[in-house]
Amino acid sequence: MNAAIFSIKNKVITWMVIILMTLGGVISFSKLGQLEQPEFTIKLALVITAYPGASPEQVEEEVSLPLEDAIQQMQQVKLVKSMNSAGLSQIEVEVHSQYGKDRLPEVWNELRNKINDSLAQLPSGVQQPIIVDDFSDVFGYLMNLVGDDYSYQELEKYSDIIRRDLVLIDGVKKVSVMGAPQQQVVVEISQAKLSALGLDPSYIYQQLQNQNVVSNAGKMLIGSTRVRITPTGEFSQVEEMENLVISAPNSHALVYLGDIAKIYKTTSDSPQEIYHDKGQRALSIGVSLSPGVNVVDVSKAITNKMDELLAKRPIGMEINTVYNQGAIVEDTVSGFLINLAQSVAIVIVVLLIFMGAKAGILMGGVLLITILGTFIVMNQIGIQLQNISLGALIIALGMLVDNAIVVTEGIIIGIRRGHTRLHSAKKIVEQTQWPLFGATIIGILAFAPIGLSPDDTGEFCGSLFKVLLISLSISWFTAMTITPFFCYLLFKDGNNEHANDSDDATYQGVVFTVYRGILNIAMRFRKTTMLLIIGLLFSAIIGMGHVKQVFFPASNTPIFMVDVWLEEGSDVLFTDDFLRRIEKDIITQDATNPIGLENITTVIGQGAQRFMLSYQPEKGYSSYGQMIIEMDSLDSMDAYLPIISQHLRSEYPEAEYKVKRIENGPTPAAKVEARFYGDDPVVLRQLAAKASRVFNDEPAMENVRHNWRNQTLLLRPQFNLAQAKEAGISKQSLDSALLTNFNGQVIGTYREQSDLMPIIARAPKEERLNAESLAQLQVWSAENNTFVPVAQVISSLDSEWENPLIMRRDRKRVISVLGDPVLMSDETADSVLRKVRDKIEAIELPEGYELEWGGEYETSLDAQQSIGNSLPLGFLAMFLITVALFNSVRQSLVIWLNVPLALIGISFGLLALNAPFSFMAILGMLSLSGMIVKNGIVLVDQINTELDDGKPAYQAVYDSSVSRVRPVCMAALTTMLGMIPLLSDPFFLSMAVTIVFGLGFATVLTLIVLPVAYTLIFRISVPKFKPLNQ
CATH class of the missing domain: 1.20.1640.10 (Multidrug efflux transporter AcrB transmembrane domain)
Structure with a gap:
C-alpha cells in the first residue's frame, strides 16, 4: 500500500507513532551522555627501560636496538620511535589505526610477550622494561592541592584522603596524584671517619640490609596451636638506624652507625616532576572518568564531594581547579544547543515565509519529530552529545526538510490543480518515494568515507556519519508518512471544476x-x-x-601553554627556580596592570597529566618546564599571547620557548618539521644546523629548535688498569664510590606503614658538591683492606662533549628541526612550509641520508x-x-x-x-x-x-x-x-x-x-x- 494512503487512513497508528517519537525523543535527549569531544583511543604505548650508568650510545645499541627489532616484528605496529638518553631508553610504539579499543588489549599483550622474549638479548645491568599503555586516560577534572606551609608528605597524606573518596563516585575510573617527590632515608657517611676507622662501606650497607628485612622465622607448636614467631629488630623509626652496630669483624670496639653518619628522612633532591600553582608548592590531582558516562553529571558529583572535603581540610590548604571538563562540556553543549535551536528556528521561519503559514508549521513540526526520533536512536546505540554529533545535527537540519519540501510542494501543486488531498498525496509519494529514497541514500553515502574509515579519522568523526545516517533515514520515513498525514489535516481538497494541469498559473x-x-x-x-x-x-x-x-x-578554551627548555643537562631544581622567577614576573604584571590572569599551573620535569584528548604531555626532561595559563576570556588571552611571547624572549633569553594555544585536533611537536635520517650524529647535527638557519631566516617562523638539543659536558676519569690492579681496585668499585659520593647509592628499603622508602648512602653536602674533591675521593680496596685515593687509580681527569639525546624513528637515527608560524599572525603551517620548503630541499644530503617532512603537513x-x-x-x-x-x-x-x-x-x-x-x-x-x-x-x-x-x-x-x-x-x-x-x-x-x-x-x-x-x-x-x- 502507498505509504501516504496508509498513514492517512490509519490515523490512530500515525498519531501513536508521532506521540511515541516526540515523548521518546524528549526522554532520550535527557539521558544522552555529554562530552567535549568524541571518545577516542590513543593507540600508543611507551616501553621504558633503565640501564644505569650507560651512555646514550650504549642505551641505543644495547637496549633500544634489540627491543625495536622485536617490536617491529608485530604486524599491528605502524611506527616505532625511541629517545635514548644516559641510562634510559624510551620507546614509543604506535599501532595501525584500524586496531580499535576492543582489539588494543590483545595488541599490548603481544607487545609484552615480544619484550619478555627479547630480555635474554639485553646485557646485565638492564632493569625490567616497564610498558605504559594507558595513554587514553584523560584526566578531565584536574585540580591542584596547594599548601606552601605544609610539607610534601602532609600534602600527600591529605591527597590520599581525596583520592579514596573520589574513586568511589559512580563514573570515576581513576584518580591520579602527581608531583609528590619520592620520600627517602639518607645516610650521610663521612669519608674522613670511614677512612680513620678503616671500615668497608659495603660491610655497613650489608649490615643495614640484614637488619631491616622481612623474613620468615617460622611457627612453634604449643599444645594444639601453631604460634607464629616474629622477632623484633626491624627499624620502626629512622632514628633507630643510628644504634646499628657497624664495628669491623673481630673488632672489640663498639662503633655505631650514628657515630660516623647523619641519618634523616627527606624528599629526593632530583624529583621526576614538580608542580606549582601560582608559584606555590602543589600536588596535581587528576580524575579520569569511565567511558560512556555523562561527563557533566559526574563532574558535578566530583564538585559536590570536593565541597564536602574542603570543609574538613587542614587550615592553609587550598584546592584550585585547573580544568573542569564537565563545566566546559556543559557550556559547549549549551552553546551548541542554542545554535541548534537557532538553526531550527531559522529553517522554520524560512519555510513560513516561502511556503506559507500552514506549510511552514507543518514542515517545522516534521523537522522537530525527525530530530527527536534521531535522539531516540542515538540514545539506544550510545552516541553522546559532543561537538561532532551536534555539528552533524546542524549539518543535517536543512537536509532533513528536503524530502518533506518535495512532498509538501507536490501536494500543494496537486490541490491547486483541483485534485483531492488524498489523490495529491498518493500521486506525489508514488512519484517521488524511490527517487527521494535513492537521493537520501546518496546523501548518506557522501559521509561514508568518514564514518566507515577504519582509521583514526573514522573513529574521531564516526558519530558524524552515524547521526546523518539516522536523521536522514528518519527524514525519508517522516516525509513519506507523517508529512502527507499533516498535509491531509491542514489543507482542503482542490476544486475539481477549476482543475488545470497547466504550469502557467502555478x-x-x-x-x-x-x-x-x-x-x-x-x-x-x-x-x-x-x-x-x-x-x-x-x-x-x-x-x-x-x-x-x-x-x-585552535580551541575556544581560554587556556594557553608555555613550553620552556633550558640547556640540556640543567638540574631539575635549577629549572624549578627558573620557572618560579617567570611565574612571579607574570603574577606581578597582572597585579600592576591586569591582564585577565586566572591561574598558572607549572610542571617541571615533564608535561602535565593529560587533561584533554588533544593535549600531548612532554616526556621527561630535567631541563623542561611547562606553564598552563588560564585567562578570564578568549579576548584577554588573544591580547596577551604576543606580549608574553616577546617578553619571555627578551627578558629570559637563556631558554627556548614555545607559546601555544590548545588545539582541537592532533597536535604534532611543531607545525613545521624537517626530519633528517642518517647514521653519523656529526653529519645529522650539521644538517640540522643548516635547516635551523633557513627556519631562523624566515620572519614568519618562530620557536626554531631541534630535538637532539645541545651537547652536554661529560667527565672522563681515565682508569689506569695497572695502578688499579696493584691497589686492588676494580672499575666497579670506582663507579660505586663515585656514585655514592656525588649522587647517592640505594642500599636498602625503609618501611613506614604502607610506604616503602629507599635508603640512600651518600657523602655529606660539602664533600659531594665540590668537583675538586673527586681526586681526593677514597675507594675501598677489599683486596688490601684499606682505602685508596682515586688519584692513585686514574691517570687523568678529562672532559668531552656528548649527545645527551639520540632519537630514532623506525630503527633509524633521525634529527628533527622544528618551527612554528609566528603566533597570532595570518601565517599558517602550510604558508610557512611553502616559504622554506625549496630552501630546505636544496640542502645537499650525503649518500645514505634522507629528508622527510613531518609536522602538520604529515x-x-x-x-x-x-x-x-x-x-x-x-x-x-x-x-x-x-x-x-x-x-x-x-x-x-x-x-x-x-x-x-x-x-x-x-x-x-x-x-x-x-x-x-x-x-x-x-x-x-x-x-x-x-x-x-x-x-x-x-x-x-x-x-x-x-x-x-x-x-x-x-x-x-x-x-x-x-x-x-x-x-x-x-x-x-x-x-x-x-x-x-x-x-x-x-x-x-x-x-x-x-x-x-x-x-x-x-x-x-x-x-x-x-x-x-x-x-x-x-x-x-x-x-x-x-x-x-x-
Whole structure:
C-alpha cells in the first residue's frame, strides 16, 4: 500500500507513532551522555627501560636496538620511535589505526610477550622494561592541592584522603596524584671517619640490609596451636638506624652507625616532576572518568564531594581547579544547543515565509519529530552529545526538510490543480518515494568515507556519519508518512471544476519570471554558457591556491601553554627556580596592570597529566618546564599571547620557548618539521644546523629548535688498569664510590606503614658538591683492606662533549628541526612550509641520508589519505545508485557534472571571509556532493515525468527546471541558513563557509547548468519558437 494512503487512513497508528517519537525523543535527549569531544583511543604505548650508568650510545645499541627489532616484528605496529638518553631508553610504539579499543588489549599483550622474549638479548645491568599503555586516560577534572606551609608528605597524606573518596563516585575510573617527590632515608657517611676507622662501606650497607628485612622465622607448636614467631629488630623509626652496630669483624670496639653518619628522612633532591600553582608548592590531582558516562553529571558529583572535603581540610590548604571538563562540556553543549535551536528556528521561519503559514508549521513540526526520533536512536546505540554529533545535527537540519519540501510542494501543486488531498498525496509519494529514497541514500553515502574509515579519522568523526545516517533515514520515513498525514489535516481538497494541469498559473511571480528569462538565454546559448561556467571553475581552482590551509583550528578554551627548555643537562631544581622567577614576573604584571590572569599551573620535569584528548604531555626532561595559563576570556588571552611571547624572549633569553594555544585536533611537536635520517650524529647535527638557519631566516617562523638539543659536558676519569690492579681496585668499585659520593647509592628499603622508602648512602653536602674533591675521593680496596685515593687509580681527569639525546624513528637515527608560524599572525603551517620548503630541499644530503617532512603537513596528509582511500568506493556507490534510479548512465553524468561547480562558491566564500581550508572543510565538501546530487535527482526525475507525459524534450527540460525551482531553492536555502550559527564557531567555521557558499553557488548553477548539460548530452535541438510559458 502507498505509504501516504496508509498513514492517512490509519490515523490512530500515525498519531501513536508521532506521540511515541516526540515523548521518546524528549526522554532520550535527557539521558544522552555529554562530552567535549568524541571518545577516542590513543593507540600508543611507551616501553621504558633503565640501564644505569650507560651512555646514550650504549642505551641505543644495547637496549633500544634489540627491543625495536622485536617490536617491529608485530604486524599491528605502524611506527616505532625511541629517545635514548644516559641510562634510559624510551620507546614509543604506535599501532595501525584500524586496531580499535576492543582489539588494543590483545595488541599490548603481544607487545609484552615480544619484550619478555627479547630480555635474554639485553646485557646485565638492564632493569625490567616497564610498558605504559594507558595513554587514553584523560584526566578531565584536574585540580591542584596547594599548601606552601605544609610539607610534601602532609600534602600527600591529605591527597590520599581525596583520592579514596573520589574513586568511589559512580563514573570515576581513576584518580591520579602527581608531583609528590619520592620520600627517602639518607645516610650521610663521612669519608674522613670511614677512612680513620678503616671500615668497608659495603660491610655497613650489608649490615643495614640484614637488619631491616622481612623474613620468615617460622611457627612453634604449643599444645594444639601453631604460634607464629616474629622477632623484633626491624627499624620502626629512622632514628633507630643510628644504634646499628657497624664495628669491623673481630673488632672489640663498639662503633655505631650514628657515630660516623647523619641519618634523616627527606624528599629526593632530583624529583621526576614538580608542580606549582601560582608559584606555590602543589600536588596535581587528576580524575579520569569511565567511558560512556555523562561527563557533566559526574563532574558535578566530583564538585559536590570536593565541597564536602574542603570543609574538613587542614587550615592553609587550598584546592584550585585547573580544568573542569564537565563545566566546559556543559557550556559547549549549551552553546551548541542554542545554535541548534537557532538553526531550527531559522529553517522554520524560512519555510513560513516561502511556503506559507500552514506549510511552514507543518514542515517545522516534521523537522522537530525527525530530530527527536534521531535522539531516540542515538540514545539506544550510545552516541553522546559532543561537538561532532551536534555539528552533524546542524549539518543535517536543512537536509532533513528536503524530502518533506518535495512532498509538501507536490501536494500543494496537486490541490491547486483541483485534485483531492488524498489523490495529491498518493500521486506525489508514488512519484517521488524511490527517487527521494535513492537521493537520501546518496546523501548518506557522501559521509561514508568518514564514518566507515577504519582509521583514526573514522573513529574521531564516526558519530558524524552515524547521526546523518539516522536523521536522514528518519527524514525519508517522516516525509513519506507523517508529512502527507499533516498535509491531509491542514489543507482542503482542490476544486475539481477549476482543475488545470497547466504550469502557467502555478509558477508565477518575479522569481519565476526572472528565472525563465535566464534559463531561456542559457539554453539557447548553451555552448557559451558552458564555456563561461568552465572559466569560473578554473578561476575557483586558481583561487583555492590563495586560501589559507590549516588542519584543525585552535580551541575556544581560554587556556594557553608555555613550553620552556633550558640547556640540556640543567638540574631539575635549577629549572624549578627558573620557572618560579617567570611565574612571579607574570603574577606581578597582572597585579600592576591586569591582564585577565586566572591561574598558572607549572610542571617541571615533564608535561602535565593529560587533561584533554588533544593535549600531548612532554616526556621527561630535567631541563623542561611547562606553564598552563588560564585567562578570564578568549579576548584577554588573544591580547596577551604576543606580549608574553616577546617578553619571555627578551627578558629570559637563556631558554627556548614555545607559546601555544590548545588545539582541537592532533597536535604534532611543531607545525613545521624537517626530519633528517642518517647514521653519523656529526653529519645529522650539521644538517640540522643548516635547516635551523633557513627556519631562523624566515620572519614568519618562530620557536626554531631541534630535538637532539645541545651537547652536554661529560667527565672522563681515565682508569689506569695497572695502578688499579696493584691497589686492588676494580672499575666497579670506582663507579660505586663515585656514585655514592656525588649522587647517592640505594642500599636498602625503609618501611613506614604502607610506604616503602629507599635508603640512600651518600657523602655529606660539602664533600659531594665540590668537583675538586673527586681526586681526593677514597675507594675501598677489599683486596688490601684499606682505602685508596682515586688519584692513585686514574691517570687523568678529562672532559668531552656528548649527545645527551639520540632519537630514532623506525630503527633509524633521525634529527628533527622544528618551527612554528609566528603566533597570532595570518601565517599558517602550510604558508610557512611553502616559504622554506625549496630552501630546505636544496640542502645537499650525503649518500645514505634522507629528508622527510613531518609536522602538520604529515598529520593533515595522513587524514586526507585516510578519507581519500575510502572516497572512490563511496562515490562509485553513489554513482551506481544514481544509474539504478534512472537506468541511464547519461542522465547520471548530467547530475554528477554539477558536483565540481560547488568549488566556485567554496573558493569565493573562503577568500571573502578569510577563512582557512581545514579538515572540517573537507567534510563540508563531502556533504555538499550529496546535497548537489540530491537536488539533481529531483530535477532529472521531474524531467522524466514530463517526458512520460508526452511533452517535447526541450519543453520537458524547460518546464521541469521551472517546476523544481521552489523545492530545490528551498532545500538549499534551509541548509544554508541553518548553518549561520556555526559561522561564529572557529571549529566549524570553514565547514559552514564551505556549505553555505558552495551550496548557494551550486544550487543557482545547478538550475542553469543541469538543463543546459542535459540538452547537450542528449543532443536536444533548440526549437525556433520560445517555450510555451515563456
